[in-house]
Amino acid sequence: MTQQRGSGATPTISQVAAAAGVSKSTVSRAFSRPEMITAETVAHVMDVATRLGYVPNHTARALSTGRAGTVAIVVPDIANPFFPPLIRGAQAAADQAGFSLLLGDSDEDPTREDVLVGKFGPQTDGIVLASSRMTEEQIRAHAERRPLVLINRDVPGLPRVLIDTATGIAAAVEHLAGLGHRHLVYVSGPTSSWSNAERRRAVRAAGRRLGLKVSAVAARRSTYDAGVQRVDDILGSGASAVIAFDDLLAQGILAGLAARGVGVPDQFSVIGCDDVLAATMSPPLTTVSAHGGHAGRKAVDLLVSFLDGNEGDERRVLDTSLVLRSTTAPPAVRRN
Amino acid sequence: MTQQRGSGATPTISQVAAAAGVSKSTVSRAFSRPEMITAETVAHVMDVATRLGYVPNHTARALSTGRAGTVAIVVPDIANPFFPPLIRGAQAAADQAGFSLLLGDSDEDPTREDVLVGKFGPQTDGIVLASSRMTEEQIRAHAERRPLVLINRDVPGLPRVLIDTATGIAAAVEHLAGLGHRHLVYVSGPTSSWSNAERRRAVRAAGRRLGLKVSAVAARRSTYDAGVQRVDDILGSGASAVIAFDDLLAQGILAGLAARGVGVPDQFSVIGCDDVLAATMSPPLTTVSAHGGHAGRKAVDLLVSFLDGNEGDERRVLDTSLVLRSTTAPPAVRRN
DNA sequence: GTGAAAGCGCTAACAT
DNA sequence: ATGTTAGCGCTTTCAC
Numbered sequence: 220m221t222q223q224r225g226s227g228a229t230p231t232i233s234q235v236a237a238a239a240g241v242s243k244s245t246v247s248r249a250f251s252r253p254e255m256i257t258a259e260t261v262a263h264v265m266d267v268a269t270r271l272g273y274v275p276n277h278t279a280r281a282l283s284t285g286r287a288g289t290v291a292i293v294v295p296d297i298a299n300p301f302f303p304p305l306i307r308g309a310q311a312a313a314d315q316a317g318f319s320l321l322l323g324d325s326d327e328d329p330t331r332e333d334v335l336v337g338k339f340g341p342q343t344d345g346i347v348l349a350s351s352r353m354t355e356e357q358i359r360a361h362a363e364r365r366p367l368v369l370i371n372r373d374v375p376g377l378p379r380v381l382i383d384t385a386t387g388i389a390a391a392v393e394h395l396a397g398l399g400h401r402h403l404v405y406v407s408g409p410t411s412s413w414s415n416a417e418r419r420r421a422v423r424a425a426g427r428r429l430g431l432k433v434s435a436v437a438a439r440r441s442t443y444d445a446g447v448q449r450v451d452d453i454l455g456s457g458a459s460a461v462i463a464f465d466d467l468l469a470q471g472i473l474a475g476l477a478a479r480g481v482g483v484p485d486q487f488s489v490i491g492c493d494d495v496l497a498a499t500m501s502p503p504l505t506t507v508s509a510h511g512g513h514a515g516r517k518a519v520d521l522l523v524s525f526l527d528g529n530e531g532d533e534r535r536v537l538d539t540s541l542v543l544r545s546t547t548a549p550p551a552v553r554r555n
Numbered sequence: 556m557t558q559q560r561g562s563g564a565t566p567t568i569s570q571v572a573a574a575a576g577v578s579k580s581t582v583s584r585a586f587s588r589p590e591m592i593t594a595e596t597v598a599h600v601m602d603v604a605t606r607l608g609y610v611p612n613h614t615a616r617a618l619s620t621g622r623a624g625t626v627a628i629v630v631p632d633i634a635n636p637f638f639p640p641l642i643r644g645a646q647a648a649a650d651q652a653g654f655s656l657l658l659g660d661s662d663e664d665p666t667r668e669d670v671l672v673g674k675f676g677p678q679t680d681g682i683v684l685a686s687s688r689m690t691e692e693q694i695r696a697h698a699e700r701r702p703l704v705l706i707n708r709d710v711p712g713l714p715r716v717l718i719d720t721a722t723g724i725a726a727a728v729e730h731l732a733g734l735g736h737r738h739l740v741y742v743s744g745p746t747s748s749w750s751n752a753e754r755r756r757a758v759r760a761a762g763r764r765l766g767l768k769v770s771a772v773a774a775r776r777s778t779y780d781a782g783v784q785r786v787d788d789i790l791g792s793g794a795s796a797v798i799a800f801d802d803l804l805a806q807g808i809l810a811g812l813a814a815r816g817v818g819v820p821d822q823f824s825v826i827g828c829d830d831v832l833a834a835t836m837s838p839p840l841t842t843v844s845a846h847g848g849h850a851g852r853k854a855v856d857l858l859v860s861f862l863d864g865n866e867g868d869e870r871r872v873l874d875t876s877l878v879l880r881s882t883t884a885p886p887a888v889r890r891n
Numbered sequence: 892g893t894g895a896a897a898g899c900g901c902t903a904a905c906a907t
Numbered sequence: 908a909t910g911t912t913a914g915c916g917c918t919t920t921c922a923c
Contacts, residue, residue, distance in 0.1 A: 233916080242895075243918090245893060277678035279618055279916030282916080285899075297646070304633075306658070310633070314671075319659075338655070339655070342611075499810070501809070523750070569901095580902080580910060584908095615902090616900080
């Protein structure tokens with residue numbers, strides 16, 4: 220009972236077979252295993268197929284083979300500029316491997332995320348979980364039922380791709396120290412974010428190593444507004460430079476600083492993270508590159524290779540580096 | 556041949572039926588139409604089902620019913636900031652209606668778009684096409700085979716949601732005229748974009764009506780870099796204000812202007828479109844709001860209502876308006 | 892190299 | 908209210 224609106228129904232493999240004067244199997248093979256049959260036969264079948272407008276029915280194939288031909292990706296917030304490039308990379312890799320990409324947005328809510336992944340499970344071959352906010356137990360439970368690849372979440376035993384912002388952050392702290400800064404402040408992002416924990420830790424460690432004082436300000440949400448709202452705290456900390464959890468926050472901080480007449484980089488230095496908006500800010504933001512697109516692509520590649528029977532606990536670490544632009548300079552005596 | 560990694564294979568409806576001592580139909584009904592059978596039976600079946608860890612197979616159900624439970628959305632470029640909110644709206648609406656959302660990125664390429672839509676056709680209940688670059692013929696051909704809803708593309712007879720930026724643009728031109736500008740320039744975006752044609756037309760019409768001179772500069776691609784690169788042409792046109800196809804372009808123009816020491820809004824006024832980045836720029840950009848999120852949501856709602864048997868040619872127009880921020884002011888004598 | 896036939900797991904008439 | 912029986916469109920042994 221294929222419900223069909225619009226005009227003509229999509230032809231099935233049987234109709235193509237009939238029209239081409241061959242069997243269903245031949246048509247099937249022409250599409251899935253062309254090397255198994257004569258080149259002429261393939262050509263003929265293809266010819267008839269295209270003339271009839273035949274397109275293989277993905278669902279039927281999935282039922283028959285047990286492979287859905289679909290992978291899902293779930294992210295905390297599509298609108299956060301960190302994710303679109305990542306999704307784009309995932310979609311490209313999926314497409315290339317012959318998979319379709321199902322998209323889920325958990326709205327930063329672990330519960331919604333849990334439901335979403337549960338729902339996707341039965342209808343996909345595997346799932347990519349980006350910046351998951353779920354507990355390790357929840358994640359493991361899902362991994363038990365379906366192949367799962369994590370992005371920016373380090374759960375031993377599960378395949379995962381990690382963007383190693385820690386090294387980039389360390390370089391950022393060194394850069395600041397080299398410029399003469401003695402006191403800096405880290406503005407943190409989402410509490411349950413692995414990346415945030417990594418970055419906070421990296422700032423602290425580098426600060427300690429270089430003998431800098433490191434203050435902390437919690438922004439919690441990663442938004443422009445949260446950034447501008449934290450400016451008073453940032454200025455109040457007495458630091459001369461700030462490292463923000465991500466570019467979005469840094470952008471807000473930049474605006475807030477400007478609104479208070481604090482010049483960047485002359486009176487205050489700021490460094491972001493991810494390099495997703497940095498090039499388009501004024502002044503252009505010094506930031507830590509993240510290559511979200513690579514991560515998305517790599518995650519899907521890992522998933523596909525896992526589906527092909529390869530290792531299931533690979534831990535891929537992606538490099539980052541500091542990219543210098545125009546928001547850092549030697550510290551200045553603060554006017555008040 | 557259900558391939559299964561992770562733990563034990565998922566039980567099928569038959570196994571549940573056997574274990575519960577009922578027929579497959581009863582189990583099926585217990586899940587899909589519980590009101591058709593005794594409450595006790597339902598309870599018993601459910602009990603056995605959960606004990607066995609049974610989960611209905613989405614794919615099998617889809618094949619049997621002809622409804623995939625999935626809708627697809629294809630966009631020209633996920634990374635263009637106009638689309639994430641739109642996708643987010645679509646995903647939310649789909650989720651709410653019980654559908655999963657398949658995502659496709661055509662990379663601004665009509666051919667890729669065509670292939671993508673063709674591929675999604677058989678595995679979805681319907682498709683949302685945002686800012687399609689395909690020809691009207693191609694679109695109609697797809698609409699013939701699958702329910703289709705267009706966003707920002709006006710094809711008579713097909714359901715579509717249109718963001719009426721023309722009225723917002725007209726307001727922008729009036730605003731500029733009111734400020735005293737006599738000559739403005741429109742920086743156009745993608746050639747095959749319906750929105751671009753609408754906006755260009757609206758600028759021209761309003762300019763004529765108000766007796767303003769209107770020049771044009773082609774940016775073609777909607778990117779920050781394209782914006783900065785067009786600044787010489789913009790300045791060379793002799794205009795005192797610019798209206799850009801979208802915020803991305805406007806952002807680049809702002810940066811390019813700043814780089815040349817042209818003050819905004821004192822020496823030059825700029826207005827963007829879409830309101831996707833405008834609030835986070837410095838100075839905050841005056842722009843035309845677009846509400847991409849609404850459009851995404853509305854499109855999926857239309858699609859779902861279409862699938863439920865309602866009208867298939869609705870034309871939904873979404874309002875826009877000019878939002879004044881800080882990039883416009885009366886024209887100044889240009890220093891050179 | 893190609894065809895025939897048996898399913899994949901589920902739903903939906905049609906009985907009973 | 909529940910069971911029986913065909914398929915949905917495709918892949919895949921197994922013959923030829």
